[in-house]
Amino acid sequence: MSCQNNNIKSKNDPYINLRRDMVKNQIQARGITDKKVLDAMLKVPRHLFVPEAVRDEAYEDYPLSIGEGQTISQPYIVGIMTELASIKGDEKVLEIGTGSGYQAAVLSWLCREVYTIEIVENLAKTAEKRLKDLEYNNVHVRYGDGYLGWTEAQPFDVIIITCAPPYLPDSLVRQLKKGGKIIAPMGEEYATQTLTVFEKKDGNLIKTEHEPVRFVPMKGKIEQNLSK
Numbered sequence: 001m002s003c004q005n006n007n008i009k010s011k012n013d014p015y016i017n018l019r020r021d022m023v024k025n026q027i028q029a030r031g032i033t034d035k036k037v038l039d040a041m042l043k044v045p046r047h048l049f050v051p052e053a054v055r056d057e058a059y060e061d062y063p064l065s066i067g068e069g070q071t072i073s074q075p076y077i078v079g080i081m082t083e084l085a086s087i088k089g090d091e092k093v094l095e096i097g098t099g100s101g102y103q104a105a106v107l108s109w110l111c112r113e114v115y116t117i118e119i120v121e122n123l124a125k126t127a128e129k130r131l132k133d134l135e136y137n138n139v140h141v142r143y144g145d146g147y148l149g150w151t152e153a154q155p156f157d158v159i160i161i162t163c164a165p166p167y168l169p170d171s172l173v174r175q176l177k178k179g180g181k182i183i184a185p186m187g188e189e190y191a192t193q194t195l196t197v198f199e200k201k202d203g204n205l206i207k208t209e210h211e212p213v214r215f216v217p218m219k220g221k222i223e224q225n226l227s228k
């Protein structure tokens with residue numbers, strides 16, 4: 001194990017207090033009660049998922065730029081999306097929009113396997129290396145368009161989309177298990193979107209809308225099919 005990892009896992013982590021405050025004041029205080037979600041967010045060293053220049057802001061109550069015009073979501077948004085997934089422990093989860101890899105790292109504490117796809121090559125490579133260095137060994141990163149899902153690894157119990165699609169791609173619905181859930185910020189480019197949960201029940205998708213959110217738009221194939 002590298003020195004860096006020893007540091008992260010030891011009690012000497014200089015960010016531990018900031019992380020505790022983040023979980024208490026931003027996540028718990030806003031109504032996230034699932035202990036496993038809170039514990040996972042206490043464990044993941046969020047400061048190692050942001051560029052060095054903004055490391056001291058890693059535990060603040062807002063999203064941060066991670067380069068390539070993309071952002072790491074506000075901690076609370078990661079908390080609520082993870083809680084809405086209602087993961088029990090044995091699930092296979094697909095994430096669309098790896099970004100920094102932070103959401104994937106949080107999920108990795110909660111389920112069996114995480115598959116995550118990122119459309120910007122540079123971000124995919126950086127996140128893959130970061131997750132490997134930090135020994136998140138049940139996270140699999142792929143560079144590509146999440147629109148088509150991850151055929152070889154399907155079906156998934158949960159699909160979390162962390163970029164905003166104007167509609168739900170059929171391929172993702174097909175790769176979702178019966179009884180599975182999709183959590184997504186549904187909406188148009190640069191407008192307010194709605195955090196939405198779709199549950200696959202008896203051949204139907206049951207939709208529940210939650211709070212307004214703001215994510216970067218989903219890019220790639222979905223843009224060619226906007227009229228759908």
Ligand code: SAH
Pocket residue numbers: 070071072073096097098099100101102103104117118119120123144145146147162163216217218219220221
């Ligand atoms: N979950 C990330 C934050 C996501 S930001 C984290 O924890 O840091 C949204 C990401 O979605 C961006 O990195 C963007 O490049 C990516 N993205 C946009 N469209 C995509 C697509 N079609 N397939 C995969 N990733 C996509």
